Amino acid sequence: MLPAWPSELLDVLPDQYTTELSPQANAWWRAAADKLTVGKLVALDYGHGPDDWPAANQPDGTVRGYRGQKLVDDVLADPGEQDLTAHANFVLAKREGESAGLQTEQFTSQERFLNGTFAEMLKTAPALGQAVDVRQLQTLTHPAHMGRPFRVLVQSR
Template identity: 75%
Template sequence: GAAWRTLLPTWPSELLDVLPNLYTTELSPEANVWWRAAAIRLAIGKLIAIDYGHSLKDWPAANQPNGTVRGYRSQQIVDDVLLDPGKQDITSHANFGLAQRAGEVAGLQTEQFTSQESFLNSTFVEMLQSAPELAQLINVRQLQTLTHPGHMGRPFRVLVQAR
């Protein structure tokens, strides 16, 4: 109740301005605090996040009427996320727009925000160009699962920020 109301003013106005009444969503303010702290401490290098999620622009449309919280057991979706605690995974989508903003406020440059499919395909192309012998080590079926748009390739997003 009241604790959530104190968080609302810290949410970006462009998100608050487009949310319909009775809209349900999940945000993790502490994740963005962590991202900003990591960005501040990063002298040189990259921060990379890979997860289900969306940009600020896509956030409202991407959410389901009851939010994005989902339960999974044996790779099957579970309707009641509170049923059988400890016997299923509970997840929700990341708001990459808030993480991106936290990194940029801390001085990072956003290099990419893309699908896992695009990120991994370009990464593997670069890797194989510099070390062709690595092609023998790649498990093609696993790579297809990670990059196929109908599996993990499109729903997973990748945010890359650098200093």
């Protein structure tokens, strides 16, 4: 079942606006939330943040195809010969978790999540800072690389 779109969105989005939805992903998140008695659900992926879905600057959606790590023009060409990807919709997953009684601990960029987590870890294990490859950490946290487009959702019970 597709989520209901708030009427205020229908009034402002352009005609033929395209977005990707995954009812199966939302159903999985809800089922996992329903079964979780104690603990956390954590998701990290390219995705829409708390304030950017629906994305008016992406009227054609976020589906992209890659072949040999290069963007392709036609995602339907050459089935099985290219990788397809689209942004995860964390906004809807968050709603599912909350409707199942989970508390949202974090819904943020990978940059903020990893920097905050790393800072907390350094308080209890300062030697960890010497063991980390700074270039790898920068790739994961820099806004121009993976820091901003990746989102993190942490919910708990």
